[in-house]
Amino acid sequence: MGIWGGFALWFQFPGGLAAKVAAVLVWCVPSIWAIRAGFGPVRRWHSLAVFGVLFVVMLIWWATITPQQDRVWADDVAQPLRAHIEGDRLVIDNVRDFQWRTEDDYDVRWQRREYDLSQVQSVDMVLSYWMGPTIAHTLVSFGFADGQQLVFSLEIRKEKTESFSALGGFFRKFEAVLVASDERDIVRVRSNVRGEDVYLYRLQGLSPDKMRALLQVYVDRAQQLEQEPRFYNTLTSNCTTVVFELMRSIVPGLPMDYRLLLSGYLADYAEDIGGLTPGVPFARLQQLGYINPRALRAGDAADFSQQIREGVPGIAVKGNAP
Template structure:
């Protein structure tokens, strides 16, 4: 009864129309009523009527939950204003519309640019796991960057699709507060903004053990996800549909027996999990991978005319044979 009451309170807090304080106030009143009802039931007073009232309230909340539907037509923040669109894909050649290529000076000062990009998946040569820490050691945003033989990189990132002026809430992510979007971006945008504009601490690890066919399979899985979200919106879920769980789900296209692990939720420790399952550069202790994988200082200190993707990979185990630009 307590858990169900808390769920309804969360629903009221994050889905109640009107100002934010109104949802919090109604949720508090609901919790007070639920506590009073539980106390009456414990004392054996009005048990049948109270249970009937509680069940009715739950039924209404459940109906409300089912009627919540994701949308594509809100006033979106600039960095998620466009949906990634797959113009064409024949299994090898892909053309993507709305690849993000912003120039960020600060979080609020930027040049917005959405571009069309073409890629030949036969030219895939690498995939890197990128973890960006924004709230302590246990929580990191997870991205995957694909490298091509011509030195280009494309980063995929599953994110909440924020409305203008909206900010992320992990609790809100449990209550269908946010739609989700798949962003495809240049590294100079989506990684550099984290190191240079937002002040996050970013680590990059070379993913090991995938041949070109497996890289193509993983890339194609992202393409399929992009098509799904372009065709029909979906809700972000802090537990089941977030930036880390999608990486795990897509990786299972290659390794179906990947074990579940708590580090899929405590995403800050995802690199340790990846090493344990043999997905990072072999023969290198995790402490060394972690230390050499920290790209924040290199990104902050690089000269304006340096190649971003080359500089951030300097010294990272497994990247020694990457093309130099």
């Protein structure tokens, strides 16, 4: 409780560095008293009682910290996804289509795009490894018969002065935002600009109706986040757990698994439940699903999405084996 309170103050106490350090040091005093009182030869109940009262005050303060929509956001998460469906017509405002040269040099482009839901024909899982083999960022890409790809990604909504902190994600440091993007933006920035290792897998076993239902669920979640903002949580509400939650709404009975938390192994999980291309060993799926060389070769080409899928099992594009 003392450690949790210290981190809560560090990430949420208002003011600059000096104010945060002072708040944590002040909190350490009753915490240390309580530890000594609880484990010493003679328990001092008054010290434990004082700590208990202060911890309740801490929880009351914690409850006042609510997600916001009106901060000065970083450019790449500045616009909320707004979408609505009219029959078979999906209209999305603020589809992200940035032109990235470096992480700090880019052209800001948010576009209004329309998609024909009757033409959705594929769902791909994209895993981008940015912190070793156990942690990956999960994206879901919907393919349409006209060649368009629409990618959804749950992201932390950083302010302009913030950077990502996995630890801060446990302490209401960031709001969550659902980003819809062109693959030449959200995939290419990871493979070509940041140098992350990116893998693409075709998800199998989803009928066109279920693909459309999954897309509808993403739209519904975007509308929920616009109306009622939520905090990103590193453990319980992140880019992978939300994908699992949305998938489970259309495929009931998907089993829980530790690999939903260790997102770097999510493809192994998908393979075990029969969600990847059958008849191909997982090592081969992983080898052929590694898109970085093809993404670097494609650059900002108009057919970027087609090029990165060449050779990926289960995807019938030019260059793939039958």
